Amino acid sequence: MVVSLQLGSLIAPAYACGCGAMVVDRNSRMTVDRETSAVGWDGSTEQIVMQLTVRGDAPEAAWIMPVPHRATVELGDAAVFSELETLTAPVRETRHYFWPRSGDWPFGGPDNTSGDAAAPSAAAPVGVVGRERLGPFDVARLTATDPTALEGWLTDNGFDLPDRLSTALRPYVEKKWEYVAIRLAPQEKGGPLLGRLDPLRLRFASDELVYPMRLSRLATTPQSLGLYVLADHRMEPRGTIGGQRPEVTYAGRVDTGGDSGEYPALGALTGGKPVFVTALSQSFPRPELIDGDHELRAAAADTPYRTTYYRDELLTVGPFPAWVLSLLGGAVVVVVAVLLVLRA
Template sequence: MKLWRVIAGVLAAGFVVAGVTPAWACACGGYLPDAQSQARAYGENALVQHAGGTEQITLSMSVHGASKKAAWIMPVPAAAKVDLADDNYLFYRLDQLTKPKRVVKKTYWPFRDLGLGRGRGDSAGAPAPGTGVSVKEQMTLGPFAVTRLGGTSGTAVTDWLRTNGYVVPSTLAANLTPYLTEKWEIVAVKLAPRKDGESLSGATPPLRLTFASDRIVYPMRLSKGATTTQTVTVYVAAEHRVDATKVPDADVTPELLFAGRVDTDMLPKPTDFLTAYTATYREPGKITDDFTFTQAANDDEYQRVTYVTKNEGFWSTVAVLVGLLLLLVGGALVLARVLARRAAAGVRK
C-alpha cells in the first residue's frame, strides 16, 4: 500500500489548502483541497491518551479525492511535541476493538430460506518581526512540514499563515482568538511531498501531539467555521472510564460506543481503560466548546450488541415437511380405519 493511500489520519484537526473557498471539514480545525482538486475530508478519528498530567492526541482523517496541496492547523493547551505515530492501522484496530458484540438468535421458521419470510436483525522561539507571532519550532515529519506557533491575536496568526502560503478562511481569526486568549499553542502542518506531482488521498499517516495537561481535552472550537456536517469519533484511553462533561454543542449528545479495560499493546498501562464516543454535528455553527472528559463515577463496562437472526435453514424445513407428511399419512390411516369400521358395521346390519 502506497504511503499516500495510507495518509488519512492526521488532518483531523484542520486542513487549510491553497486556492479554494474555505469549506471546513474536520472537527478540530479545517481541511481545504487545492483549487485543481475535488478532495474533501469526510471522516475523523482521534485517540486521546492521558496519564500523570500528560496528554497525547493521535489524529487520523480520511480524504475523498486527491489533493496536491494540503495543510491543517490545531490548537493545543501547552507546548507540544509533534511526531508521526508508528502504527498506520491504529484506528482500524481501535474500530475492531470497540465494534458491537455479535449475538446470534436462532430461528426454525421452515420457509424462511424459501423466500417466503424475511427477518431483520436489531440492531477517540523568537517573535517574527512585527507580526505578533512567535515561531517556536519548525520540522519535517514524513510528508508534512510542521510549525509550532504562538500569537498575540487571531489576526496576527492568520496574517502569518497567509504570508507563509496558507489560504485562510474568513472565520479563522475569530475562531482562533479564544484559544490564543487562553495562551494555547497553534500547530500548523502543510503537505510537503517528496516528489513533484504527488497528491493526498485516502488516509493520512497518524500524527501525534504530546503536551502537559491536567485535564483531558479534545479541541473542537475551530469547527464552528465548518460549512458541512462534521462527524468525529474520539477514543479516550485513561486510567478509568470517562464521561464527556463538556461537549462542543449542548444540543448534541455524544453516543457512547464502548467502555472497558483492554489488553492490547496499543494502550499500555495505566491508559488501558478505553472509552469511545462519536458525534455528528449537522449545524457546525452551533459549536461553542471543546470536548472535556473527566473520570466517571465507576468503571462500568459497556459494549454495543448487534443481534443477528440465524435460521437453521434447509434441515429445519425438511424436518417440518417430513413431520407434516407424517401427520397427513397418519391422519389418512386413521380416517381409513374409521371408514372401514363404519362399513363393516353397515354390513352386519
C-alpha cells in the same frame, strides 16, 4: 492514560477539520474523507496521534491545531488505529424465538429479517518556537496573541487566513493557547495531495483531557465524531457542546500488555497497562451550534457494554420448527390420555 479516536469529514471550502482547521489555496479544493485521531492523557501530559485521508486538486495545504501548551511533534504509528477498530468492533449473535412470526410457515416464506442493536502567550504577535521536517510534513510550532497574526505565517507559506477562521480562533487566543501549524505537501513534487497521509503525534502539557472541537463549527455539512477512550475507568463527555447526545457503543476493560501481544501499538501508547475502553459516537447535524471543546471525565460506574447486532431465527429441531413438534407432542399426550380414560 486516556486515549480517544475521532473520525470526521470535510468538503472544501469549509475550513473545519475535526480538531483542527485545513486551509488550501483559494483556487483549489480538498476533501478530507477521513480523519482519525488517537488522544492520550496521563493526568499531566496529553498526546494526539492523527491521520488524514484526503483527495482533491490542491497541490499543498496548511493544517492548524490549537493546543493549550507548548507541543512537540513527531511521526505517529498508524497501527494504533487498526488495533482500536478491531478491539471495539460490534459483535453479531443469533437469537431464537419459539412461535412463528409473519414470514414464517404457515404465514409465509423464510424469515429474512434481522434486528440491529443501535448501538500561548508570547511577546510578539506570532513567534515560531520550532520548525522541523517530518516525512511529507513541514511542521511549525507557533505562539500567537492575536488570531489575525497567523496570517503572516500563512502568507509566507502561500496561504490566506479565512476571516471565519480568524474569528473562530479568538477563544483560543484569549486562553493563551499555542498552535501547531503544519504545511502538507505531496510526496511527489508537483502532484496533488491524495490518499492516506502519514500520522503525526503531538504531545503537550495539560491538566485535563480536552479535545479541541470548536473549529468544527465552521463546517457547512453535518459532522460525526467517534471517540475511543482508554482510561482507568469508563469515560464520558461533560456535555454535548451543541451536538446530539453522545452514545456509548463499547465499554469494557482490556489488557493491552497481555502475553498474547494482541495490541502492541496500543500497549506502546498506554505503557502496557490494563485499561478500560469506552467508545462514544456523536452527531452534529448543525455544526454551527458547536460552542466549545470536549472535556472528558470518569463516569459514575464502570458498566461494561458492547454493541451487538442480532439476527432473529425461528427455533428448530432438525428441519422441523420446534413449535410444530411441541403441538404434535401435546396432541399425542392428549390422545394417549383419552385412550387411557376410555380403557379404564
